[in-house]
Amino acid sequence: MKNVLTLIVKRCGASLATVLVISMIIFIGVEMLPGDVAETVLGQSATPETVDAFRKELKLDLPPHIRYGAWLSDFVQGNFGTSLANGRPVSELIGWRLSNTLFLAVCTSVIAIPLALSLGMLAAFYRNSLFDKVISSTTLSFISFPEFFIAYILIAILSVQFDLLPSLSIIDGNMSLLQKIHTILLPALTLTCVVTAHMMRQTRAAIINVLASAYIEMAEIKGIKRLRIIMHHAFPNSLSPVINVVAVNMAYLVVGVVIVEVVFVYPGLGQLLVDSVAKRDLPVVQASGLIFSLVYISLNLAADILSMLSNPRLKHSKS
Protein backbone atom coordinates (compact mmCIF):
# COMPACT_ATOMS: atom_id res chain seq x y z
CA MET A 1 0.00 0.00 0.00
CA LYS A 2 2.89 2.29 0.83
CA ASN A 3 4.35 2.40 -2.65
CA VAL A 4 0.93 3.23 -4.08
CA LEU A 5 0.88 6.26 -1.81
CA THR A 6 4.34 7.35 -2.95
CA LEU A 7 3.24 6.96 -6.56
CA ILE A 8 0.12 9.05 -5.93
CA VAL A 9 2.05 11.77 -4.13
CA LYS A 10 4.57 11.88 -6.99
CA ARG A 11 1.78 12.07 -9.56
CA CYS A 12 0.09 14.93 -7.65
CA GLY A 13 3.39 16.78 -7.47
CA ALA A 14 3.87 16.45 -11.21
CA SER A 15 0.36 17.80 -11.85
CA LEU A 16 0.93 20.74 -9.56
CA ALA A 17 4.17 21.56 -11.36
CA THR A 18 2.36 21.34 -14.70
CA VAL A 19 -0.35 23.72 -13.49
CA LEU A 20 2.31 26.19 -12.35
CA VAL A 21 4.15 26.03 -15.68
CA ILE A 22 0.90 26.46 -17.57
CA SER A 23 -0.09 29.47 -15.50
CA MET A 24 3.35 30.91 -16.29
CA ILE A 25 2.88 30.26 -20.02
CA ILE A 26 -0.51 31.96 -19.92
CA PHE A 27 0.93 34.93 -18.04
CA ILE A 28 3.96 35.31 -20.34
CA GLY A 29 1.76 34.93 -23.42
CA VAL A 30 -0.23 37.97 -22.42
CA GLU A 31 2.94 39.86 -21.45
CA MET A 32 4.31 39.43 -24.97
CA LEU A 33 1.50 41.48 -26.46
CA PRO A 34 2.49 44.83 -27.91
CA GLY A 35 1.14 47.64 -25.74
CA ASP A 36 -0.47 46.88 -22.40
CA VAL A 37 -3.85 46.77 -20.75
CA ALA A 38 -3.68 50.39 -19.67
CA GLU A 39 -3.29 51.64 -23.24
CA THR A 40 -5.96 49.28 -24.53
CA VAL A 41 -8.54 50.29 -21.93
CA LEU A 42 -7.96 54.05 -22.06
CA GLY A 43 -7.74 54.19 -25.84
CA GLN A 44 -5.50 56.32 -28.00
CA SER A 45 -6.86 59.67 -26.84
CA ALA A 46 -5.51 59.22 -23.27
CA THR A 47 -2.67 61.48 -22.17
CA PRO A 48 0.61 59.82 -21.10
CA GLU A 49 -0.07 60.99 -17.51
CA THR A 50 -3.41 59.19 -17.25
CA VAL A 51 -1.90 56.08 -18.78
CA ASP A 52 0.90 56.21 -16.21
CA ALA A 53 -1.53 56.69 -13.35
CA PHE A 54 -3.71 53.87 -14.57
CA ARG A 55 -0.65 51.67 -14.93
CA LYS A 56 0.23 52.31 -11.30
CA GLU A 57 -3.30 51.49 -10.30
CA LEU A 58 -3.10 48.18 -12.18
CA LYS A 59 0.43 47.65 -10.75
CA LEU A 60 1.81 47.43 -14.30
CA ASP A 61 4.88 49.43 -13.25
CA LEU A 62 6.18 46.55 -11.12
CA PRO A 63 8.62 43.95 -12.53
CA PRO A 64 7.04 40.87 -14.18
CA HIS A 65 7.84 38.23 -11.55
CA ILE A 66 6.15 40.26 -8.79
CA ARG A 67 3.12 40.82 -10.99
CA TYR A 68 3.00 37.11 -11.79
CA GLY A 69 2.93 36.34 -8.05
CA ALA A 70 0.18 38.88 -7.49
CA TRP A 71 -1.82 37.61 -10.46
CA LEU A 72 -1.54 34.02 -9.28
CA SER A 73 -2.54 34.77 -5.69
CA ASP A 74 -5.47 36.85 -6.98
CA PHE A 75 -6.48 33.96 -9.18
CA VAL A 76 -6.37 31.46 -6.33
CA GLN A 77 -8.63 33.77 -4.32
CA GLY A 78 -11.12 33.92 -7.17
CA ASN A 79 -10.29 37.45 -8.24
CA PHE A 80 -9.81 37.23 -12.02
CA GLY A 81 -9.69 40.93 -12.89
CA THR A 82 -12.14 42.81 -15.09
CA SER A 83 -13.23 42.13 -18.64
CA LEU A 84 -11.84 44.52 -21.25
CA ALA A 85 -14.99 44.24 -23.36
CA ASN A 86 -17.63 45.33 -20.85
CA GLY A 87 -15.75 46.23 -17.67
CA ARG A 88 -17.54 43.66 -15.53
CA PRO A 89 -15.53 41.48 -13.13
CA VAL A 90 -14.45 38.27 -14.88
CA SER A 91 -15.45 36.08 -11.93
CA GLU A 92 -19.05 37.30 -12.31
CA LEU A 93 -19.05 36.37 -16.02
CA ILE A 94 -17.44 33.01 -15.46
CA GLY A 95 -19.26 31.68 -12.39
CA TRP A 96 -22.65 31.07 -13.97
CA ARG A 97 -21.21 29.83 -17.24
CA LEU A 98 -18.89 27.38 -15.54
CA SER A 99 -21.83 25.87 -13.68
CA ASN A 100 -23.72 25.57 -17.00
CA THR A 101 -20.78 23.81 -18.64
CA LEU A 102 -20.41 21.41 -15.73
CA PHE A 103 -24.17 20.76 -15.80
CA LEU A 104 -23.95 19.81 -19.47
CA ALA A 105 -20.92 17.61 -18.83
CA VAL A 106 -22.62 15.84 -15.91
CA CYS A 107 -25.83 15.25 -17.90
CA THR A 108 -23.76 13.83 -20.75
CA SER A 109 -21.81 11.47 -18.55
CA VAL A 110 -25.00 10.22 -16.89
CA ILE A 111 -26.15 9.10 -20.35
CA ALA A 112 -22.79 8.19 -21.87
CA ILE A 113 -20.95 6.18 -19.23
CA PRO A 114 -23.57 3.44 -18.60
CA LEU A 115 -24.30 3.30 -22.33
CA ALA A 116 -20.63 2.96 -23.29
CA LEU A 117 -19.85 0.37 -20.62
CA SER A 118 -22.82 -1.85 -21.45
CA LEU A 119 -22.21 -1.56 -25.21
CA GLY A 120 -18.54 -2.38 -24.66
CA MET A 121 -19.36 -5.42 -22.55
CA LEU A 122 -21.97 -6.64 -25.03
CA ALA A 123 -19.55 -6.18 -27.93
CA ALA A 124 -16.88 -8.14 -26.05
CA PHE A 125 -19.43 -10.82 -25.17
CA TYR A 126 -20.64 -11.26 -28.75
CA ARG A 127 -17.32 -10.40 -30.35
CA ASN A 128 -16.92 -10.89 -34.10
CA SER A 129 -20.69 -11.23 -34.42
CA LEU A 130 -22.80 -8.96 -36.60
CA PHE A 131 -23.75 -6.91 -33.53
CA ASP A 132 -20.09 -6.32 -32.67
CA LYS A 133 -19.26 -5.30 -36.24
CA VAL A 134 -22.18 -2.89 -36.52
CA ILE A 135 -21.35 -1.29 -33.17
CA SER A 136 -17.64 -1.08 -33.97
CA SER A 137 -18.08 0.51 -37.36
CA THR A 138 -20.72 2.96 -36.08
CA THR A 139 -18.50 4.13 -33.24
CA LEU A 140 -15.48 4.26 -35.54
CA SER A 141 -17.29 6.62 -37.87
CA PHE A 142 -18.44 8.76 -34.93
CA ILE A 143 -14.78 9.16 -33.98
CA SER A 144 -13.84 10.42 -37.43
CA PHE A 145 -16.75 12.86 -37.71
CA PRO A 146 -16.32 16.43 -36.56
CA GLU A 147 -18.54 17.25 -33.55
CA PHE A 148 -20.52 19.85 -35.45
CA PHE A 149 -21.42 17.32 -38.15
CA ILE A 150 -23.01 15.00 -35.57
CA ALA A 151 -24.66 18.02 -33.96
CA TYR A 152 -26.27 19.24 -37.19
CA ILE A 153 -27.42 15.76 -38.19
CA LEU A 154 -29.11 15.39 -34.81
CA ILE A 155 -30.67 18.84 -35.20
CA ALA A 156 -31.88 17.99 -38.70
CA ILE A 157 -33.51 14.76 -37.51
CA LEU A 158 -34.71 15.40 -33.98
CA SER A 159 -35.49 19.06 -34.07
CA VAL A 160 -36.39 19.93 -37.67
CA GLN A 161 -38.00 16.71 -38.95
CA PHE A 162 -39.75 15.52 -35.80
CA ASP A 163 -39.76 18.70 -33.73
CA LEU A 164 -39.00 16.81 -30.51
CA LEU A 165 -36.23 18.95 -29.04
CA PRO A 166 -35.27 22.62 -29.37
CA SER A 167 -32.36 23.30 -31.73
CA LEU A 168 -31.01 26.12 -29.57
CA SER A 169 -30.17 25.47 -25.93
CA ILE A 170 -30.68 28.85 -24.37
CA ILE A 171 -31.26 28.47 -20.66
CA ASP A 172 -31.72 30.96 -17.85
CA GLY A 173 -31.83 30.82 -14.07
CA ASN A 174 -35.63 30.75 -13.84
CA MET A 175 -36.10 27.42 -15.59
CA SER A 176 -36.94 24.31 -13.61
CA LEU A 177 -34.50 21.41 -13.66
CA LEU A 178 -36.75 19.38 -15.97
CA GLN A 179 -37.03 22.23 -18.48
CA LYS A 180 -33.26 22.66 -18.36
CA ILE A 181 -32.69 18.98 -19.06
CA HIS A 182 -35.15 19.07 -21.95
CA THR A 183 -33.33 22.08 -23.40
CA ILE A 184 -29.86 20.61 -23.20
CA LEU A 185 -30.78 17.08 -24.26
CA LEU A 186 -29.65 17.67 -27.84
CA PRO A 187 -26.12 18.92 -27.01
CA ALA A 188 -25.85 16.19 -24.40
CA LEU A 189 -26.77 13.58 -27.04
CA THR A 190 -24.20 15.01 -29.44
CA LEU A 191 -21.46 14.79 -26.84
CA THR A 192 -22.65 11.31 -25.91
CA CYS A 193 -22.10 10.16 -29.49
CA VAL A 194 -18.54 11.52 -29.42
CA VAL A 195 -17.38 10.12 -26.07
CA THR A 196 -19.30 6.85 -26.15
CA ALA A 197 -17.29 5.80 -29.19
CA HIS A 198 -13.95 6.11 -27.37
CA MET A 199 -15.15 4.63 -24.10
CA MET A 200 -16.94 1.71 -25.72
CA ARG A 201 -13.92 0.71 -27.81
CA GLN A 202 -11.61 0.84 -24.79
CA THR A 203 -14.02 -1.19 -22.65
CA ARG A 204 -14.32 -3.79 -25.38
CA ALA A 205 -10.54 -3.99 -25.82
CA ALA A 206 -9.89 -4.21 -22.08
CA ILE A 207 -12.43 -7.00 -21.54
CA ILE A 208 -11.26 -8.98 -24.57
CA ASN A 209 -7.72 -8.64 -23.26
CA VAL A 210 -8.72 -10.14 -19.90
CA LEU A 211 -10.82 -12.84 -21.58
CA ALA A 212 -7.63 -14.21 -23.15
CA SER A 213 -6.04 -14.94 -19.76
CA ALA A 214 -5.70 -18.36 -18.15
CA TYR A 215 -8.14 -17.95 -15.25
CA ILE A 216 -10.94 -17.13 -17.67
CA GLU A 217 -10.19 -20.30 -19.56
CA MET A 218 -10.27 -22.14 -16.24
CA ALA A 219 -13.67 -20.66 -15.46
CA GLU A 220 -14.89 -21.70 -18.88
CA ILE A 221 -13.63 -25.23 -18.38
CA LYS A 222 -15.43 -25.33 -15.03
CA GLY A 223 -18.58 -24.69 -17.03
CA ILE A 224 -19.53 -21.26 -15.68
CA LYS A 225 -21.97 -19.37 -17.89
CA ARG A 226 -20.40 -16.75 -20.16
CA LEU A 227 -22.41 -13.84 -18.79
CA ARG A 228 -21.30 -14.73 -15.26
CA ILE A 229 -17.69 -14.97 -16.42
CA ILE A 230 -17.88 -11.50 -17.89
CA MET A 231 -19.65 -9.95 -14.90
CA HIS A 232 -17.70 -11.69 -12.11
CA HIS A 233 -14.30 -12.53 -13.53
CA ALA A 234 -13.54 -10.34 -16.54
CA PHE A 235 -15.13 -7.03 -15.61
CA PRO A 236 -13.52 -6.52 -12.14
CA ASN A 237 -10.12 -7.23 -13.60
CA SER A 238 -10.53 -4.87 -16.52
CA LEU A 239 -11.82 -2.15 -14.19
CA SER A 240 -8.53 -0.30 -14.00
CA PRO A 241 -8.20 0.54 -17.73
CA VAL A 242 -11.94 1.19 -17.91
CA ILE A 243 -11.94 3.66 -15.02
CA ASN A 244 -8.96 5.33 -16.60
CA VAL A 245 -10.69 5.75 -19.96
CA VAL A 246 -13.88 7.02 -18.32
CA ALA A 247 -11.98 9.75 -16.47
CA VAL A 248 -9.92 10.67 -19.52
CA ASN A 249 -13.13 10.99 -21.51
CA MET A 250 -14.68 13.15 -18.82
CA ALA A 251 -11.65 15.40 -19.22
CA TYR A 252 -12.16 15.36 -22.97
CA LEU A 253 -15.82 16.19 -22.42
CA VAL A 254 -15.04 19.37 -20.50
CA VAL A 255 -12.94 20.59 -23.43
CA GLY A 256 -15.10 19.06 -26.17
CA VAL A 257 -18.05 21.13 -25.00
CA VAL A 258 -16.49 24.22 -26.60
CA ILE A 259 -17.67 23.38 -30.12
CA VAL A 260 -21.00 21.88 -29.08
CA GLU A 261 -21.77 24.94 -26.97
CA VAL A 262 -21.16 27.15 -30.00
CA VAL A 263 -23.43 25.00 -32.19
CA PHE A 264 -26.33 25.14 -29.73
CA VAL A 265 -25.63 28.71 -28.51
CA TYR A 266 -25.45 27.31 -24.99
CA PRO A 267 -24.28 29.89 -22.43
CA GLY A 268 -21.31 27.90 -21.14
CA LEU A 269 -17.67 28.62 -20.47
CA GLY A 270 -16.61 27.37 -23.90
CA GLN A 271 -18.84 29.83 -25.71
CA LEU A 272 -17.48 32.61 -23.50
CA LEU A 273 -13.92 31.57 -24.32
CA VAL A 274 -14.55 31.56 -28.08
CA ASP A 275 -16.30 34.93 -27.95
CA SER A 276 -13.50 36.43 -25.89
CA VAL A 277 -10.84 35.08 -28.25
CA ALA A 278 -12.66 36.75 -31.15
CA LYS A 279 -12.88 40.02 -29.18
CA ARG A 280 -9.34 39.51 -27.81
CA ASP A 281 -10.65 40.10 -24.31
CA LEU A 282 -7.53 38.76 -22.63
CA PRO A 283 -8.43 38.69 -18.92
CA VAL A 284 -11.44 36.52 -19.74
CA VAL A 285 -9.37 34.29 -22.04
CA GLN A 286 -6.69 33.94 -19.35
CA ALA A 287 -9.16 33.02 -16.64
CA SER A 288 -11.33 30.65 -18.64
CA GLY A 289 -8.30 29.01 -20.28
CA LEU A 290 -6.72 28.41 -16.89
CA ILE A 291 -9.97 27.04 -15.47
CA PHE A 292 -10.38 24.70 -18.43
CA SER A 293 -6.85 23.40 -18.03
CA LEU A 294 -7.26 23.02 -14.26
CA VAL A 295 -10.35 20.87 -14.74
CA TYR A 296 -8.66 18.93 -17.54
CA ILE A 297 -5.49 18.27 -15.55
CA SER A 298 -7.30 17.33 -12.35
CA LEU A 299 -9.56 14.88 -14.18
CA ASN A 300 -6.52 13.30 -15.79
CA LEU A 301 -4.91 13.15 -12.36
CA ALA A 302 -8.04 11.49 -10.98
CA ALA A 303 -7.88 9.01 -13.84
CA ASP A 304 -4.33 8.02 -12.96
CA ILE A 305 -4.96 7.82 -9.22
CA LEU A 306 -8.12 5.76 -9.64
CA SER A 307 -6.45 3.33 -11.99
CA MET A 308 -3.54 3.00 -9.55
CA LEU A 309 -5.96 2.29 -6.71
CA SER A 310 -8.04 -0.17 -8.68
CA ASN A 311 -5.04 -2.11 -9.94
CA PRO A 312 -4.73 -5.11 -7.61
CA ARG A 313 -1.16 -5.79 -8.70
CA LEU A 314 0.01 -2.42 -7.45
CA LYS A 315 -1.94 -2.76 -4.21
CA HIS A 316 -0.38 -6.03 -3.16
CA SER A 317 3.14 -5.68 -4.52
CA LYS A 318 5.73 -5.70 -1.77
CA SER A 319 8.72 -3.90 -3.20
Added chain:
Amino acid sequence: MKLLKHSPVSAKIGMGIIVFNILIAIFAPVIAPYGETKIVGDVWESFSGTFYLGTDHIGRDLFTRMVYGARNTIALAFLTTFLSFIFGSVLGFLAAVKGRWVDQILSRIIDIIMSFPTLIFALMILSVLGSSIPVLIFTIAILDSTRVFRLSRAVAMDIAVLDFVEAAKLRGERTWWIMREEILPNALPPLVAEFGLRFCFVFLFIASLSFLGLGIQPPLADWGGMVRENAGAITFGIFTPLIPASAIAILTVGVNLVVDWFLHIASGLQD
Protein backbone atom coordinates in the same frame (compact mmCIF):
# COMPACT_ATOMS: atom_id res chain seq x y z
CA MET B 1 1.09 -2.11 -57.79
CA LYS B 2 0.36 -5.74 -56.91
CA LEU B 3 -0.19 -4.62 -53.34
CA LEU B 4 -2.76 -2.08 -54.52
CA LYS B 5 -4.66 -4.73 -56.48
CA HIS B 6 -4.92 -7.01 -53.48
CA SER B 7 -5.94 -4.29 -51.05
CA PRO B 8 -9.28 -4.84 -49.28
CA VAL B 9 -12.42 -3.04 -50.46
CA SER B 10 -12.33 -0.62 -47.53
CA ALA B 11 -8.84 0.56 -48.46
CA LYS B 12 -9.88 0.95 -52.11
CA ILE B 13 -12.84 3.09 -51.08
CA GLY B 14 -10.53 5.14 -48.87
CA MET B 15 -8.00 5.67 -51.67
CA GLY B 16 -10.79 6.56 -54.06
CA ILE B 17 -12.03 9.25 -51.68
CA ILE B 18 -8.53 10.66 -51.20
CA VAL B 19 -7.66 10.72 -54.92
CA PHE B 20 -11.02 12.30 -55.75
CA ASN B 21 -10.48 15.06 -53.19
CA ILE B 22 -6.91 15.73 -54.29
CA LEU B 23 -7.94 15.96 -57.95
CA ILE B 24 -10.70 18.42 -57.08
CA ALA B 25 -8.29 20.46 -54.97
CA ILE B 26 -5.69 20.63 -57.78
CA PHE B 27 -8.09 21.41 -60.62
CA ALA B 28 -10.36 23.71 -58.57
CA PRO B 29 -10.27 26.71 -60.96
CA VAL B 30 -11.07 24.43 -63.94
CA ILE B 31 -13.96 22.61 -62.27
CA ALA B 32 -15.63 25.52 -60.52
CA PRO B 33 -18.31 27.13 -62.69
CA TYR B 34 -18.20 30.53 -60.92
CA GLY B 35 -15.69 32.68 -59.03
CA GLU B 36 -14.82 31.75 -55.44
CA THR B 37 -16.39 34.80 -53.83
CA LYS B 38 -18.81 35.81 -56.56
CA ILE B 39 -22.47 36.38 -55.63
CA VAL B 40 -24.47 34.74 -58.42
CA GLY B 41 -27.94 33.95 -57.13
CA ASP B 42 -30.50 34.27 -54.38
CA VAL B 43 -29.96 33.22 -50.75
CA TRP B 44 -30.10 29.44 -50.14
CA GLU B 45 -31.49 28.43 -53.52
CA SER B 46 -32.01 24.69 -53.79
CA PHE B 47 -30.28 22.27 -56.18
CA SER B 48 -30.70 23.07 -59.86
CA GLY B 49 -28.97 22.85 -63.23
CA THR B 50 -27.33 26.25 -62.77
CA PHE B 51 -26.36 25.70 -59.13
CA TYR B 52 -25.55 21.99 -58.63
CA LEU B 53 -25.58 22.22 -54.84
CA GLY B 54 -27.69 25.36 -54.49
CA THR B 55 -26.41 28.65 -53.11
CA ASP B 56 -25.15 29.75 -49.70
CA HIS B 57 -26.25 32.37 -47.16
CA ILE B 58 -25.38 35.35 -49.37
CA GLY B 59 -26.10 33.77 -52.74
CA ARG B 60 -22.72 32.34 -53.76
CA ASP B 61 -22.68 29.06 -55.68
CA LEU B 62 -22.17 26.31 -53.10
CA PHE B 63 -20.59 23.88 -55.58
CA THR B 64 -17.91 26.45 -56.43
CA ARG B 65 -17.31 27.14 -52.75
CA MET B 66 -17.01 23.41 -52.06
CA VAL B 67 -14.43 22.98 -54.81
CA TYR B 68 -12.31 25.91 -53.65
CA GLY B 69 -12.90 24.86 -50.05
CA ALA B 70 -11.34 21.48 -50.83
CA ARG B 71 -8.30 23.29 -52.13
CA ASN B 72 -7.88 25.66 -49.16
CA THR B 73 -8.73 23.20 -46.41
CA ILE B 74 -6.72 20.25 -47.70
CA ALA B 75 -3.68 22.31 -48.68
CA LEU B 76 -3.58 24.01 -45.30
CA ALA B 77 -4.01 20.76 -43.39
CA PHE B 78 -1.34 19.05 -45.49
CA LEU B 79 1.17 21.87 -45.02
CA THR B 80 0.53 21.93 -41.27
CA THR B 81 0.92 18.16 -40.90
CA PHE B 82 4.13 18.30 -42.93
CA LEU B 83 5.59 21.02 -40.69
CA SER B 84 4.48 19.18 -37.58
CA PHE B 85 6.33 16.10 -38.86
CA ILE B 86 9.50 18.03 -39.49
CA PHE B 87 9.46 19.55 -35.97
CA GLY B 88 8.35 16.38 -34.26
CA SER B 89 10.60 13.86 -35.96
CA VAL B 90 13.76 16.00 -35.88
CA LEU B 91 13.34 16.62 -32.15
CA GLY B 92 12.28 13.03 -31.52
CA PHE B 93 15.31 11.59 -33.35
CA LEU B 94 17.57 14.09 -31.61
CA ALA B 95 16.26 13.04 -28.20
CA ALA B 96 16.80 9.38 -29.07
CA VAL B 97 20.30 9.77 -30.52
CA LYS B 98 21.66 12.24 -27.97
CA GLY B 99 19.92 10.72 -24.96
CA ARG B 100 20.65 11.92 -21.42
CA TRP B 101 19.88 15.57 -20.68
CA VAL B 102 18.78 16.50 -24.21
CA ASP B 103 16.19 13.73 -24.04
CA GLN B 104 15.17 14.69 -20.48
CA ILE B 105 14.63 18.36 -21.27
CA LEU B 106 12.79 17.77 -24.55
CA SER B 107 10.58 15.08 -23.06
CA ARG B 108 9.58 17.18 -20.03
CA ILE B 109 8.69 20.17 -22.24
CA ILE B 110 6.59 17.94 -24.48
CA ASP B 111 4.90 16.37 -21.44
CA ILE B 112 3.80 19.78 -20.25
CA ILE B 113 2.45 20.84 -23.64
CA MET B 114 0.58 17.55 -23.94
CA SER B 115 -1.02 17.86 -20.52
CA PHE B 116 -2.75 21.00 -21.74
CA PRO B 117 -5.91 20.60 -23.81
CA THR B 118 -4.95 21.30 -27.43
CA LEU B 119 -8.01 23.32 -28.40
CA ILE B 120 -7.70 25.59 -25.35
CA PHE B 121 -4.00 26.10 -26.03
CA ALA B 122 -4.67 27.01 -29.65
CA LEU B 123 -7.46 29.40 -28.66
CA MET B 124 -5.17 31.19 -26.21
CA ILE B 125 -2.39 31.58 -28.76
CA LEU B 126 -4.87 32.87 -31.35
CA SER B 127 -6.25 35.37 -28.86
CA VAL B 128 -2.78 36.77 -28.24
CA LEU B 129 -1.47 36.76 -31.82
CA GLY B 130 -4.74 37.15 -33.73
CA SER B 131 -5.92 34.69 -36.35
CA SER B 132 -3.97 34.69 -39.60
CA ILE B 133 -2.98 31.78 -41.80
CA PRO B 134 0.76 31.67 -40.79
CA VAL B 135 -0.14 31.85 -37.08
CA LEU B 136 -2.70 29.10 -37.61
CA ILE B 137 -0.23 26.83 -39.40
CA PHE B 138 2.57 27.27 -36.87
CA THR B 139 0.34 26.99 -33.80
CA ILE B 140 -1.29 23.76 -34.91
CA ALA B 141 1.98 22.34 -36.27
CA ILE B 142 3.76 22.92 -32.96
CA LEU B 143 0.89 21.56 -30.85
CA ASP B 144 0.57 18.53 -33.09
CA SER B 145 4.30 17.84 -33.30
CA THR B 146 4.20 16.73 -29.65
CA ARG B 147 2.49 13.48 -30.69
CA VAL B 148 4.92 13.02 -33.58
CA PHE B 149 7.77 13.59 -31.13
CA ARG B 150 6.50 10.83 -28.83
CA LEU B 151 6.23 8.33 -31.67
CA SER B 152 9.46 9.16 -33.47
CA ARG B 153 11.39 9.18 -30.20
CA ALA B 154 10.04 5.75 -29.28
CA VAL B 155 10.80 4.33 -32.74
CA ALA B 156 14.25 5.93 -32.91
CA MET B 157 15.11 4.69 -29.39
CA ASP B 158 14.83 1.11 -30.67
CA ILE B 159 16.99 1.89 -33.69
CA ALA B 160 19.61 3.97 -31.88
CA VAL B 161 20.88 0.98 -29.88
CA LEU B 162 21.48 -1.16 -32.97
CA ASP B 163 25.02 -1.97 -34.11
CA PHE B 164 25.10 0.10 -37.27
CA VAL B 165 24.22 3.27 -35.34
CA GLU B 166 26.91 2.48 -32.78
CA ALA B 167 29.36 1.95 -35.66
CA ALA B 168 28.40 5.27 -37.22
CA LYS B 169 28.88 7.00 -33.87
CA LEU B 170 32.33 5.42 -33.46
CA ARG B 171 33.25 6.44 -37.02
CA GLY B 172 32.68 9.97 -35.77
CA GLU B 173 29.67 10.80 -37.96
CA ARG B 174 27.79 13.89 -36.94
CA THR B 175 24.43 13.60 -35.15
CA TRP B 176 22.56 15.15 -38.08
CA TRP B 177 24.07 12.60 -40.49
CA ILE B 178 23.14 9.69 -38.21
CA MET B 179 19.58 10.99 -37.90
CA ARG B 180 19.18 11.39 -41.65
CA GLU B 181 21.04 8.37 -43.01
CA GLU B 182 20.63 5.71 -40.33
CA ILE B 183 17.53 6.47 -38.27
CA LEU B 184 15.13 8.01 -40.80
CA PRO B 185 15.04 5.18 -43.39
CA ASN B 186 14.43 2.60 -40.66
CA ALA B 187 11.77 4.65 -38.88
CA LEU B 188 9.80 5.47 -42.01
CA PRO B 189 6.97 2.87 -42.09
CA PRO B 190 5.39 3.70 -38.69
CA LEU B 191 5.86 7.40 -39.39
CA VAL B 192 3.98 7.16 -42.70
CA ALA B 193 0.96 5.56 -41.01
CA GLU B 194 1.14 8.20 -38.32
CA PHE B 195 1.16 10.88 -41.02
CA GLY B 196 -2.30 9.76 -42.12
CA LEU B 197 -3.65 9.86 -38.57
CA ARG B 198 -2.08 13.22 -37.84
CA PHE B 199 -3.47 14.59 -41.09
CA CYS B 200 -6.98 13.58 -40.00
CA PHE B 201 -6.46 15.22 -36.65
CA VAL B 202 -5.06 18.44 -38.10
CA PHE B 203 -7.77 18.53 -40.76
CA LEU B 204 -10.54 18.18 -38.17
CA PHE B 205 -8.80 20.67 -35.92
CA ILE B 206 -8.58 23.34 -38.62
CA ALA B 207 -12.17 22.64 -39.59
CA SER B 208 -13.22 23.05 -35.96
CA LEU B 209 -11.32 26.31 -35.56
CA SER B 210 -12.80 27.64 -38.81
CA PHE B 211 -16.20 26.55 -37.57
CA LEU B 212 -15.63 28.60 -34.42
CA GLY B 213 -14.79 31.55 -36.70
CA LEU B 214 -11.14 31.56 -35.62
CA GLY B 215 -9.53 29.62 -38.47
CA ILE B 216 -9.39 30.51 -42.14
CA GLN B 217 -11.06 33.90 -42.45
CA PRO B 218 -13.83 34.72 -44.95
CA PRO B 219 -14.25 35.36 -47.84
CA LEU B 220 -11.84 32.46 -48.50
CA ALA B 221 -13.86 29.29 -48.92
CA ASP B 222 -13.21 26.59 -46.35
CA TRP B 223 -15.41 23.67 -45.30
CA GLY B 224 -15.48 24.36 -41.56
CA GLY B 225 -16.24 28.03 -42.12
CA MET B 226 -18.94 27.16 -44.65
CA VAL B 227 -20.75 25.08 -42.04
CA ARG B 228 -20.67 28.05 -39.71
CA GLU B 229 -21.87 30.54 -42.34
CA ASN B 230 -24.82 28.38 -43.38
CA ALA B 231 -25.66 27.06 -39.91
CA GLY B 232 -28.82 29.17 -39.71
CA ALA B 233 -30.35 27.32 -42.66
CA ILE B 234 -30.82 24.10 -40.74
CA THR B 235 -33.66 25.46 -38.62
CA PHE B 236 -35.60 26.19 -41.84
CA GLY B 237 -35.16 22.58 -42.93
CA ILE B 238 -32.53 23.49 -45.55
CA PHE B 239 -29.62 21.07 -45.41
CA THR B 240 -26.91 23.32 -46.90
CA PRO B 241 -24.59 23.21 -43.83
CA LEU B 242 -24.62 19.42 -43.92
CA ILE B 243 -22.91 19.38 -47.34
CA PRO B 244 -19.50 20.80 -46.28
CA ALA B 245 -19.77 19.00 -42.93
CA SER B 246 -20.24 15.65 -44.66
CA ALA B 247 -17.36 16.42 -47.03
CA ILE B 248 -15.13 16.79 -43.96
CA ALA B 249 -16.48 13.57 -42.47
CA ILE B 250 -16.07 11.59 -45.70
CA LEU B 251 -12.46 12.64 -46.26
CA THR B 252 -11.55 11.79 -42.65
CA VAL B 253 -13.15 8.36 -42.94
CA GLY B 254 -11.32 7.81 -46.24
CA VAL B 255 -7.91 8.60 -44.77
CA ASN B 256 -8.68 6.42 -41.74
CA LEU B 257 -9.58 3.47 -43.96
CA VAL B 258 -6.27 3.70 -45.81
CA VAL B 259 -4.30 4.11 -42.58
CA ASP B 260 -6.01 1.02 -41.11
CA TRP B 261 -5.00 -1.00 -44.14
CA PHE B 262 -1.46 0.34 -44.00
CA LEU B 263 -1.11 -0.48 -40.30
CA HIS B 264 -2.45 -3.92 -41.03
CA ILE B 265 0.27 -4.53 -43.66
CA ALA B 266 2.99 -2.95 -41.52
CA SER B 267 2.11 -5.18 -38.55
CA GLY B 268 2.67 -8.19 -40.81
CA LEU B 269 -0.70 -9.80 -39.98
CA GLN B 270 -2.39 -11.96 -42.58
CA ASP B 271 -6.09 -12.49 -42.63
